[in-house]
Structures are given as structure tokens and as C-alpha cells.
Amino acid sequence: MASLQSLPATHRTSFPSASSQLGLKKPAFFLRSRRGAPFLVRAEQMPVASTSPRQDRHGRRGVLTTGAIITWVSLFNQTPLTFAAETKKGFLAVLDKKDGYSFLYPFGWQEIYIEGQDKVFKDVIEPLENVSVNMFPTSRQDIRDLGPPQEVAEALIKKVLAPPSQKTKLVEAKEV
Structure with missing residues (x-):
């Protein structure tokens, strides 16, 4: 906020560098008298916290809206593995939506295809260890x-x- 006191015969001059030195957001105008008469210039910078409540509400509303959007995106962007058993360390999840099942198998196992089996995974190091899914019709x-x-x-x-x-x-x- 600025207040000026001077004699009537004055004109305004802009000093952009002076306004930046004072920390003012707009250029400061200082009065210069043609007669060299004394004048007084006072300038104050308003604190940032004194912005209008409407601007504060808009800022808070924007932050809340952004937070809500990020939350919804993260919820809907999850992989469907959340419907499978919880993934434990060292295991990978399999989810078959068509047949409606899910299970975990150890990391490092390899999927192989065997006729008549829906899914088969085997251990490459220990070939006798495996897991498979067979589907049988039921009433x-x-x-x-x-x-x-x-x-x-x-x-x-x-x-x-x-x-x-x-x-x-x-x-x-x-x-x-």
C-alpha cells in the first residue's frame, strides 16, 4: 500500500528497478515536483497471507480437487491382480477372468502348454515340481x-x- 503527499504541481515518473528493490509486485510511482518542493512517499508490501478469502478458497478447492482426482485414478488404475490372492514375496499371480480363478506360483517357474490342462507352470530347476489347473464341468x-x-x-x-x-x-x- 502506498500513500503520497506532495504539492499540486507534480507529475508521475515510473522507476521499475525501485519497485523490485522494495519488493513491490507492481511498478512504484514516485512524485517529482517541478519546483523542488518537499513531498513524502510511503510504500508497504502487503503480506502474502492477506489475499482475499475467495482466492484462498479457490486455492484450497484446487488442492482438494487434485487430491481427489489422484485418489480416484490410483484406485481405478490398479491391476486386476487385487482380486487374486495377495501377492507374496517371491511369487507371481495368475488371474483367469474367463474361468474365474486365481492362484500364485513361485517366481522363476515357467509356463508350459499341455493339452487338456488350462494352466501349467513348472520349476525349471526341479522338473518334478509343478502346478496345474484342470477344469471339469459340474452341475x-x-x-x-x-x-x-x-x-x-x-x-x-x-x-x-x-x-x-x-x-x-x-x-x-x-x-x-
Whole structure:
């Protein structure tokens, strides 16, 4: 803010370098008297915090809008692997939307194609270790119709995955 006091016979002169030295945002105008009469010039810089509330609201609104947009983009931009089991360190996730399943397999395993199998992954170092997905038609509408996960896993181990003479241990079976 500036206030000027002078005699009536004056004219304005612009000093751009003076305004930058004073830290003013606009060029400062100083009065110069033709008669050499005394005059007084006072200039003050308004603090930045004294901007109008409307500008503050607009600034805050812009920040909030930007934050909301970034949040929505990050939520919708996630990969569909979030529907698979949580990816653990050292494992990769597989998601088959068409058939409706997902699982994890160890990093470094290689996918191979075998007729009649939906997905097959094998360990390149230990060829006897593998994982595969087989699809069989069923009249059941929901996987929960087969029973609790613990019972289904034990039945699969005993009837399909291991011979009766082999000792097996179920580590975990749960619904996610």
C-alpha cells in the first residue's frame, strides 16, 4: 500500500528497478515536483497471507480437487491382480477372468502348454515340481456347494493328488 503527499504541481515518473528493490509486485510511482518542493512517499508490501478469502478458497478447492482426482485414478488404475490372492514375496499371480480363478506360483517357474490342462507352470530347476489347473464341468452353481475349504482340500489330496501310501500334510485351506 502506498500513500503520497506532495504539492499540486507534480507529475508521475515510473522507476521499475525501485519497485523490485522494495519488493513491490507492481511498478512504484514516485512524485517529482517541478519546483523542488518537499513531498513524502510511503510504500508497504502487503503480506502474502492477506489475499482475499475467495482466492484462498479457490486455492484450497484446487488442492482438494487434485487430491481427489489422484485418489480416484490410483484406485481405478490398479491391476486386476487385487482380486487374486495377495501377492507374496517371491511369487507371481495368475488371474483367469474367463474361468474365474486365481492362484500364485513361485517366481522363476515357467509356463508350459499341455493339452487338456488350462494352466501349467513348472520349476525349471526341479522338473518334478509343478502346478496345474484342470477344469471339469459340474452341475453346482457355486464353489461353496462343494463344502468348506478344509474338507474339499483334504478330499482332493486323498482322491486325486496323492497315492494312498504317501503321507501328506495340508498347510492351509481357506476362503478368501
